[in-house]
Amino acid sequence: xxxxxxxxxxxxxxxxxxxxxxxxxxxxxxxxxxxxxxxxxxxxxxxxxxxxxxxxxxxxxxxxxxxxxxxxxxxxxxxxxxxxxxxxxxxxxxxxxxxxxxxxxxxxxxxxxxxxxxxxxxxxxxxxxxxxxxxxxxxxxxxxxxxxxxxxxxxxxxxxxxxxxxxxxxxxxxxxxxxxxxxxxxxxxxxxxxxxxxxxxxxxxxxxxxxxxxxxxxxxxxxxxxxxxxxxxxxxxxxxxxxxxxxxxxxxxx
Amino acid sequence: xxxxxxxxxxxxxxxxxxxxxxxxxxxxxxxxxxxxxxxxxxxxxxxxxxxxxxxxxxxxxxxxxxxxxxxxxxxxxxxxxxxxxxxxxxxxxxxxxxxxxxxxxxxxxxxxxxxxxxxxxxxxxxxxxxxxxxxxxxxxxxxxxxxxxxxxxxxxxxxxxxxxxxxxxxxxxxxxxxxxxxxxxxxxxxxxxxxxxxxxxxxxxxxxxxxxxxxxxxxxxxxxxxxxxxxxxxxxxxxxxxxxxx
Ligand SMILES: Nc1ncnc2c1ncn2[C@@H]1O[C@H](COP(=O)(O)OP(=O)(O)O)[C@@H](O)[C@H]1O
Ligand SMILES: [Mg+2]
Numbered sequence: 001x002x003x004x005x006x007x008x009x010x011x012x013x014x015x016x017x018x019x020x021x022x023x024x025x026x027x028x029x030x031x032x033x034x035x036x037x038x039x040x041x042x043x044x045x046x047x048x049x050x051x052x053x054x055x056x057x058x059x060x061x062x063x064x065x066x067x068x069x070x071x072x073x074x075x076x077x078x079x080x081x082x083x084x085x086x087x088x089x090x091x092x093x094x095x096x097x098x099x100x101x102x103x104x105x106x107x108x109x110x111x112x113x114x115x116x117x118x119x120x121x122x123x124x125x126x127x128x129x130x131x132x133x134x135x136x137x138x139x140x141x142x143x144x145x146x147x148x149x150x151x152x153x154x155x156x157x158x159x160x161x162x163x164x165x166x167x168x169x170x171x172x173x174x175x176x177x178x179x180x181x182x183x184x185x186x187x188x189x190x191x192x193x194x195x196x197x198x199x200x201x202x203x204x205x206x207x208x209x210x211x212x213x214x215x216x217x218x219x220x221x222x223x224x225x226x227x228x229x230x231x232x233x234x235x236x237x238x239x240x241x242x243x244x245x246x247x248x249x250x251x252x253x254x
Numbered sequence: 255x256x257x258x259x260x261x262x263x264x265x266x267x268x269x270x271x272x273x274x275x276x277x278x279x280x281x282x283x284x285x286x287x288x289x290x291x292x293x294x295x296x297x298x299x300x301x302x303x304x305x306x307x308x309x310x311x312x313x314x315x316x317x318x319x320x321x322x323x324x325x326x327x328x329x330x331x332x333x334x335x336x337x338x339x340x341x342x343x344x345x346x347x348x349x350x351x352x353x354x355x356x357x358x359x360x361x362x363x364x365x366x367x368x369x370x371x372x373x374x375x376x377x378x379x380x381x382x383x384x385x386x387x388x389x390x391x392x393x394x395x396x397x398x399x400x401x402x403x404x405x406x407x408x409x410x411x412x413x414x415x416x417x418x419x420x421x422x423x424x425x426x427x428x429x430x431x432x433x434x435x436x437x438x439x440x441x442x443x444x445x446x447x448x449x450x451x452x453x454x455x456x457x458x459x460x461x462x463x464x465x466x467x468x469x470x471x472x473x474x475x476x477x478x479x480x481x482x483x484x485x486x487x488x489x490x491x492x493x494x495x496x497x498x499x500x
Binding site for chain 1: 330340347351
């Protein structure tokens with residue numbers, strides 16, 4: 001199955017137009033605060049467990065696997081610093097975003113897709129509620145806000161996982177580990193990492209909504225929307241990550 | 255404004271999707287209090303026609319006057335206001351399946367009623383609409399828990415909540431068993447009596463048409479081919495018309 005069924009640049013253009021519509025609609029009157037709060041809750045609730053478990057394992061595994069290499073150079077004491085820098089800058093945000101691309105992207109794609117094919121979106125339109133504002137704007141905003149929250153949570157948990165990893169062989173006290181980890185970290189690590197997660201969240205929300213909102217008729221169309229939302233959103237996460245690293249580099253934040 | 259002769263007046267309506275010319279110079283009018291049936295083969299553009307009436311689909315050309323408003327000239331806000339007076343029953347019911355029956359019925363109120371109105375009068379309106387369709391006990395249920403006939407009734411109750419002046423029914427009895435289909439047709443008649451609404455009914459269920467219609471339009475090749483009463487159409491010898499009655 002192909003992720004897109006039209007020429008690549010047509011699809012990119014359509015997503016760009018959809019994004020443009022998002023910015024146009026968000027300024028229109030009647031904000032759907034209640035639905036936005038609902039969506040924030042659901043997005044957080046649905047991904048919380050998976051993000052936590054994965055982050056913990058990533059922290060643990062990364063530490064265990066890095067140890068032999070550092071040991072070879074006699075730099076075992078650098079383990080906490082090295083691990084925490086990679087966890088904060090890259091691993092936690094990207095893993096969180098990929099999990100969210102899977103859970104949130106497919107969830108929104110399937111939900112809006114089935115609403116499209118069963119004419120629920122048309123029914124909203126007919127009853128005077130702007131479905132784009134009610135469904136799309138709220139979900140995109142919620143995912144833009146919640147992916148950074150989940151990513152921050154993932155950072156904290158993965159660093160804790162790293163601490164347990166360090167202590168599996170050899171022992172470092174919690175306070176020493178904490179000191180070494182944060183000594184290596186600066187705002188230049190946290191801020192770009194946080195900023196890029198907002199973009200990840202926005203991208204995931206937009207792609208999920210785009211795929212669902214424009215779903216094709218039939219139950220097959222719904223499944224397609226969900227699957228292709230995951231594929232495109234995951235790819236977008238990596239592309240945004242690539243752009244983010246270039247931008248931080250140019251700004252001298254490395 | 256002078257009271258008009260027709261609730262809906264359509265002239266020279268055209269709509270195509272690419273090469274597929276669905277409606278060609280379609281004309282029709284709906285008189286106050288009238289129940290008008292649109293009869294046509296599947297894929298003939300019946301749904302497209304009533305979606306044009308409520309502007310879910312933009313027509314390519316032609317005039318559509320609804321309740322004395324030219325809908326092609328109206329912006330989103332004006333259209334929302336007009337839609338308050340138009341009930342639309344979707345063929346698929348289009349119930350919000352993440353919401354309870356109560357929330358489904360309250361949904362159209364969010365735009366048209368103030369917060370105070372909703373707090374004080376919504377419950378009463380919901381119960382009245384549910385009583386009209388005989389399903390008061392389902393108010394806290396989810397659409398998925400209901401049978402096909404019940405879902406149709408709830409969808410109908412949702413279109414009634416704002417007390418529409420016109421109701422557009424898209425194949426209200428298709429996919430239902432004959433007994434339920436008959437109940438829905440009877441319900442449509444009693445609702446039209448109570449709400450004094452005019453209606454456009456898309457159907458190819460002969461029982462439903464016989465029971466509900468004052469007049470029938472046959473939509474053939476995108477045109478208003480013949481319009482007449484059900485009884486007269488039955489006697490029509492034109493093969494394109496008589497094939498519906500075989
Ligand atoms: N959104 C759309 N895009 C393209 N073609 C459409 C669309 N909606 C309807 N059509 C086409 O218009 C024709 C009439 O459809 P419709 O009005 O749904 O038929 P019916 O009379 O069974 O309700 C069909 O050929 C259908 O494929
Ligand atoms: Mg139809």
